[in-house]
Amino acid sequence: MASERTLSIIKPDATKRNLTGAIIDRFERRGLRIVAQKRLRLTTEQAERFYAVHAERPFYRSLVRFMTSGPVVVQVLEGPDAIAVNREVMGATDPAKAAPGTISKDFAESIEANSVHGSDSAETAAQEIAFFFSALEIDP
Ligand code: CMP
Numbered sequence: 001m002a003s004e005r006t007l008s009i010i011k012p013d014a015t016k017r018n019l020t021g022a023i024i025d026r027f028e029r030r031g032l033r034i035v036a037q038k039r040l041r042l043t044t045e046q047a048e049r050f051y052a053v054h055a056e057r058p059f060y061r062s063l064v065r066f067m068t069s070g071p072v073v074v075q076v077l078e079g080p081d082a083i084a085v086n087r088e089v090m091g092a093t094d095p096a097k098a099a100p101g102t103i104s105k106d107f108a109e110s111i112e113a114n115s116v117h118g119s120d121s122a123e124t125a126a127q128e129i130a131f132f133f134s135a136l137e138i139d140p
Helices: 012-016 020-029 044-050 060-067 082-090 103-107 122-132
Strands: 003-010 033-040 072-080 116-118
Touching: 003 020, 003 082, 003 122, 012 020, 012 060, 012 072, 020 033, 020 072, 020 082, 020 103, 044 060, 044 122, 072 082, 082 103, 082 116, 103 116
Parallel strands: none
Antiparallel strands: 003 072, 003 116, 033 072
């Protein structure tokens, strides 16, 4: 299994409820290593750009409002098969459809306020990591 990197966002609903550590614990227990991390508040322009792929979706404006409603913690997670492992740990986007023991099932408030984001492919991961981090900010 090749070592990969993926971009993770702990979303405003989770930072507000003080769940950052509980979520990080889920990642680390599954062998994902945090090789970069920062807490920040997205501007509307940044959230629009990050989620530009969803611009035509009916939930886009609400998603941008939600993602700018409080601080987020953005992270680069590294490990064998990190993209798939992270998606497994997160569970389905919709908490109503998420498996027991996943972050979505245990922490998400709704399909929108779903506590975490994770890249969905190697190509997206590279783009999303570059969106938030420079090479100098990532543990080599
Ligand atoms: P994320 O993985 O960050 O990618 C896009 C986000 O849009 C998703 O998580 C949810 O927060 C949100 N989202 C996806 N589908 C819906 C939906 N049907 N209604 C509202 N928000 C959604």
